[in-house]
Amino acid sequence: MPHFKQNFRNLSYANITTAPVMLVTGSAKRIGAAIIKRAHEKGYRVIIHCHHSQQQAKALATTLNKKRDNSAAVIVADLTLVNDSQTLSQFTQTVIETFGQLDILVHNASRFYPTPIGGIENTQWDELFLTNAKAPLLLSQAFLPYLKAQQGCIISLLDIHADNKPFSNYAVYNMAKAAHRTMVQSLALDMAPHVRVNGVAPGVNILPEADSDQALDSTQQQYIVDSIPMQRIGAPEDIAHSVLYLVEASYVTGQIITVDGGRSLTLAGGYN
Template sequence: MMQNNDLTRKVAFITGGVKRLGAAIARHLHASGMNLVLHYRHSETAAHALQAELHNQRSESVLLLQADLLHTAKLTRMMQQIIDHYGRLDVLVNNASSFYPTPLGEVEEPEWEDLLGTNLKAPFFLSQAAAPHLSATQGCIINLVDIHAERPLKLHPVYSIAKAGLVMLTKSLARELGPKVRVNAIAPGAILWPTHEMDEVTKQRIISSIPLKCHGEPTAIAKTVSFLVYDAEYITGQVITVDGGRTLSQ
């Protein structure tokens, strides 16, 4: 079992790591002593702001990597950049995700390619590229899935399909990469509201269906990531649902 002071030289790579859940995970792992590699696609301002914030706490502890993860041919080179910079990789958090409605009858191929690409294809090829480095450190992979991987979200069939695939990817890689690499997933419920407009009536309807009667905080996900990193040495191939009990009533 890793202790917090064992994390001071360890390295975590978080995709989509500069905003929302990714930033919360980054702050939490950084506070535990880990060095970070934070990927972003378009959020350059947020990326440099978070890097500056964390460097104020511990200098030279955050490497930023800008990339479109759909360009899978570049992912191996990205991994090499991490190894060249830090010399190791201990944790891969596949957090980057596209999310938007795709009503049946209106879905175009670019939407399919984007949603399957960011939520399933990129995590697979990133994991494949990271596997040798994670094996060397007996590290782990953590995938951010969704409660809608099992209970499809209305008007979001492509997204739900992609996240269901990511659950199977988690289980498959746990078998393929054991015993040296553990692979698990986290399925958030109502943690952060979508970036597009959601009216208060809809928010309250969702909250009323949750046994704990509240939405969760990003720190709940970050703490679960930390648990899987250094307190879950005998857990692999599992999905931990963090939803306040919401799936019990659907």
């Protein structure tokens, strides 16, 4: 059985416009939602993908559809669907049938947690590589014919720690994001000249949620701010701005924009 479902209101082919369509994985909240909002402001039709955050996704779509009718849709799906070719094909068709086309695919969905050496388990490897490497690759492949038809693009959300400056105790996550970074560069070659592929590498652009097991206290947050040349935490909107730049930069492919307030200039890896 398919692991996904659609939620949208009054959608019919009679209502479809010529506005380009963007799908953002993991976009019910935080950075993903900021990308969706920015794209919608620029006139794009948007597909909000989520797995567990259905309430937030539906609320976001409702808000956007009030601003412009039939411009936002929600698709609920567990990205483990990429492990089954038939389910992946059904998901792909569901996305395309939502608005009749796909112009931009943004890989934002990601799992992030520590995997200290000595305690790494196969399930952690599978989960972190699924969201941060395998799903982006197989989704890109599945949507290639539709993106090619629109002369579209793919944009991946990466991490400054994936570029030779690994984060301590996050070996599996670091490896998965490094694989994703190489995917961007590889697909930029393999999909040219019809589809552009680029990436955005955030630094500290959003803090862990206050009620999460990785929440930071005020002292930790101040330490982070002090380490950033711009002397402030970034915002999801900073990432969204760069994503939309790459969408519109028709002669840019295979590039990764670092959006970190200068943090990578001082980063030595580890916790520094």
